[in-house]
Amino acid sequence: xxxxxxxxxxxxxxxxxxxxxxxxxxxxxxxxxxxxxxxxxxxxxxxxxxxxxxxxxxxxxxxxxxxxxxxxxxxxxxxxxxxxxxxxxxxxxxxxxxxxxxxxxxxxxxxxxxxxxxxxxxxxxxxxxxxxxxxxxxxxxxxxxxxxxxxxxxxxxxxxxxxxxxxxxxxxxxxxxxxxxxxxxxxxxxxxxxxxxxxxxxxxxxxxxxxxxxxxxxxxxxxxxxxxxxxxxxxxxxxxxxxxxxxxxxxxxxxxxxxxxxxxxxxxxxxxxxxxx
Amino acid sequence: xxxxxxxxxxxxxxxxxxxxxxxxxxxxxxxxxxxxxxxxxxxxxxxxxxxxxxxxxxxxxxxxxxxxxxxxxxxxxxxxxxxxxxxxxxxxxxxxxxxxxxxxxxxxxxxxxxxxxxxxxxxxxxxxxxxxxxxxxxxxxxxxxxxxxxxxxxxxxxxxxxxxxxxxxxxxxxxxxxxxxxxxxxxxxxxxxxxxxxxxxxxxxxxxxxxxxxxxxxxxxxxxxxxxxxxxxxxxxxxxxxxxxxxxxxxxxxxxxxxxxxxxxxxxxxxxxxxxx
Numbered sequence: 223x224x225x226x227x228x229x230x231x232x233x234x235x236x237x238x239x240x241x242x243x244x245x246x247x248x249x250x251x252x253x254x255x256x257x258x259x260x261x262x263x264x265x266x267x268x269x270x271x272x273x274x275x276x277x278x279x280x281x282x283x284x285x286x287x288x289x290x291x292x293x294x295x296x297x298x299x300x301x302x303x304x305x306x307x308x309x310x311x312x313x314x315x316x317x318x319x320x321x322x323x324x325x326x327x328x329x330x331x332x333x334x335x336x337x338x339x340x341x342x343x344x345x346x347x348x349x350x351x352x353x354x355x356x357x358x359x360x361x362x363x364x365x366x367x368x369x370x371x372x373x374x375x376x377x378x379x380x381x382x383x384x385x386x387x388x389x390x391x392x393x394x395x396x397x398x399x400x401x402x403x404x405x406x407x408x409x410x411x412x413x414x415x416x417x418x419x420x421x422x423x424x425x426x427x428x429x430x431x432x433x434x435x436x437x438x439x440x441x442x443x444x445x446x447x448x449x450x451x452x453x454x455x456x457x458x459x460x461x462x463x464x465x466x467x468x469x470x471x472x473x474x475x476x477x478x479x480x481x482x483x484x485x486x487x488x489x490x491x492x493x494x495x496x497x498x499x
Numbered sequence: 500x501x502x503x504x505x506x507x508x509x510x511x512x513x514x515x516x517x518x519x520x521x522x523x524x525x526x527x528x529x530x531x532x533x534x535x536x537x538x539x540x541x542x543x544x545x546x547x548x549x550x551x552x553x554x555x556x557x558x559x560x561x562x563x564x565x566x567x568x569x570x571x572x573x574x575x576x577x578x579x580x581x582x583x584x585x586x587x588x589x590x591x592x593x594x595x596x597x598x599x600x601x602x603x604x605x606x607x608x609x610x611x612x613x614x615x616x617x618x619x620x621x622x623x624x625x626x627x628x629x630x631x632x633x634x635x636x637x638x639x640x641x642x643x644x645x646x647x648x649x650x651x652x653x654x655x656x657x658x659x660x661x662x663x664x665x666x667x668x669x670x671x672x673x674x675x676x677x678x679x680x681x682x683x684x685x686x687x688x689x690x691x692x693x694x695x696x697x698x699x700x701x702x703x704x705x706x707x708x709x710x711x712x713x714x715x716x717x718x719x720x721x722x723x724x725x726x727x728x729x730x731x732x733x734x735x736x737x738x739x740x741x742x743x744x745x746x747x748x749x750x751x752x753x754x755x756x757x758x759x760x761x762x763x764x765x766x767x768x769x770x771x772x773x774x775x776x
Contacts, residue, residue, distance in 0.1 A: 357649045454733035
């Protein structure tokens with residue numbers, strides 16, 4: 223099979239680095255040795271497994287893009303940059319006709335979608351690249367739409383633990399609460415319990431020490447009014463590996479869309495990737 | 500609102516007794532003071548909250564039915580009898596044009612469905628009357644059909660605890676394993692771990708002592724090959740109360756079908772009751 227050219231943007235960020243490390247050793251991909259980065263990054267290059275990546279800042283990216291495109295006429299971008307860059311990057315990809323996967327969260331999501339809808343090349347936008355979590359969310363959405371009020375009268379408890387640096391409540395937990403609300407449960411997102419203390423995480427939750435700096439553990443507990451029934455859903459993710467395979471699946475999905483273009487549609491989500499449609 | 504006449508069959512069985520106790524004090528229902536029972540039952544009557552139920556054995560039920568129908572021209576039967584009686588009872592209901600809810604498990608289920616499909620009155624057949632569990636199973640079925648292989652490579656563990664007397668593995672657990680198989684997980688129903696020891700249930704599982712004689716606790720745990728992800732689903736039911744409200748919802752559903760008959764269809768499940776269709 224012909225290798226797929228990919229450009230991983232967001233080096234030297236942690237997630238982009240992890241993507242690059244896996245991609246370099248994956249025979250399905252040919253990784254382009256350039257990476258878009260932010261204005262404030264001091265490094266000029268990043269070395270990952272013998273590949274030297276040249277970091278490209280906004281002020282030089284137009285000229286570099288012309289060069290890259292002359293060497294690699296076709297490639298797919300993976301974006302794990304910065305919430306501040308989301309919308310500008312999307313405009314840049316669209317202008318330069320570069321199909322892309324936006325794994326970066328934040329930014330103006332509505333505007334992001336509009337940008338892609340009006341584009342001539344396809345893109346996958348996903349706030350969460352972990353396929354199994356996306357699938358679980360789809361299950362919950364299905365239940366919320368199909369059986370509204372199913373858990374009426376039940377009490378909900380939501381606890382989520384993430385690395386110390388994460389200031390806001392988990393977006394996934396907020397989305398889940400929305401489904402539980404539709405299922406008849408009275409619960410406000412403000413009551414999501416956030417665990418951010420590494421000591422509690424290690425001692426009370428048994429989160430492996432090596433993942434204290436990067437994890438997402440979620441527990442949703444529903445209890446019947448009379449105490450006769452308890453339902454509990456849990457998804458515990460250690461590290462970032464789960465996001466790599468989801469992102470790479472999105473690349474294969476986009477490649478297929480490039481080979482078999484759908485003229486009516488350019489914007490895709492991870493649900494489309496899961497469905498393979 | 501006019502009260503709905505119901506006949507609860509299976510007294511003096513525990514589940515039928517519980518249904519009767521709730522029904523007698525529920526102003527939506529008028530409970531008929533007769534109950535079909537088995538040949539080997541010695542009692543002639545059962546008293547529940549000041550209502551004396553006459554137990555009707557198979558050898559006298561034709562003549563009693565004529566009498567009951569002369570007093571209550573229309574009523575709905577709730578069947579919580581015995582697996583041995585399932586098919587004969589269904590034939591009896593159909594012959595006598597009595598709409599019914601079959602909460603009894605076992606018997607020849609295929610024959611049971613055929614009996615109802617050819618009937619002139621509607622029936623709800625459900626191996627599980629707990630609405631939330633039925634809804635959760637529907638979620639799992641949706642995921643299995645929509646995202647086959649989503650959990651490929653994951654390891655599954657299934658543990659279920661029920662009262663000491665239950666000899667076989669839970670039918671719900673077996674159905675769930677079927678969904679997990681479709682989701683790409685390699686697991687044989689023989690590997691479902693059954694807990695039947697009251698001491699372990701109380702000390703290790705913290706199942707309330709008063710429910711050791713009647714409970715169903717299920718935990719399904721999926722672990723990624725590299726240990727980076729864990730998904731867990733749990734449903735713990737204490738006692739039988741959850742089945743009562745599901746059964747009564749099925750009664751309201753059947754009443755609606757009697758008032759607005761669907762000529763093309765007589766056989767319904769709890770999914771139909773949940774959907775209200």
